[in-house]
Amino acid sequence: MLGQAEGLKEGPKVITVVSGKGGVGKSIVSVNLAIAISRLQKRVLLFDADIGFGSVEILLGTTSKLSLKDYFQKKIPLNEIIMNTPYDIDVLSSGLEVEDLVYFNMGDKNSLYRDFANLIRKYDYIVLDFPPGYNENLESFYETSDFLVVVTTPEPTSLINTYTFLKMMMIKGIDPNEIHVVMNMVRDMKKGRQSLEKFVGVIERFIGMAVTATHIMRFENGVRRSVEIQKPFTLYKKTLQPSLVMYRLANMITRQRKESKKESFIEKLKTFLGIG
Secondary structure, eight states: OOOTTOOOSOOEEEEEEESSSSSSSHHHHHHHHHHHTTTOOEEEEEOOOOOOTTTHHHHHTTSSSOHHHHHSSSSSOOHHHHEEEEEEEEEEEESSSSSGGGGSSSHHHHHHHHHHHGGGGGGGGEEEEEESSOOOGGGGHHHOEEEEEEEOOHHHHHHHHHHHHHHHHHOOOOOOOOEEEEEEEOOOOHHHHHHHHHEEEEEEEEIIOHHHHEEEEEOOOHHHHHTTTTOHHHOOOOTTHHHHHHHHHHHHTTTTSSSSOOOOOOOOOHHHTOOO
């Protein structure tokens, strides 16, 4: 029954975008990073799993009429739920809490696994936009990440929550191939760099995690304007400092060459759903 998914030796690379708390620009980073990667001639699927506010659709200026909820409840084929956008990325909206997938019956979960395994063959990267805060039910997804992008701001509460998130990962033994820390909405670049360097030093000293790279996104009115007109800032104005940061991060991610020893995303999904 699951044989159709076999032979998927090299699935897409998985980029998980997280934050310790809400309101730090996590979904903005997810959307613009996905677009920056697509501009490097890569096929990208953005999985909008943060259903609390629907930020992804607002940022893209598009509305998805279907979601995974329709797949389970109305039996609509998964490929019909995928939303094509004008920006050369596809979007899959969850329409439900991702951890709720474990409560569907076994037949539905088998179908999801099989259909999703076939669907993702066409993509080079999957960008997962997860809800803020650490969620034990999502540990399988954190673990399968080839790239973990952690978004924070210079605000003390944001840094504390980010530290707590990463410490929980360490305690649970979760070790992504690469960890990128993005400090967003920085008004004073000099102070921002100092704050980020100090923060990363604390992470590496007291948590023992190696941060692959750091990225500072300056507060820009152009970003706010891009949200107002519902056009991602990486396309609205490519010369904005935050746009340059997203394209730099996209280049770093797509230049990844070393082989991952992790289970593929689809194998982790099987474990998460409890079907294998």
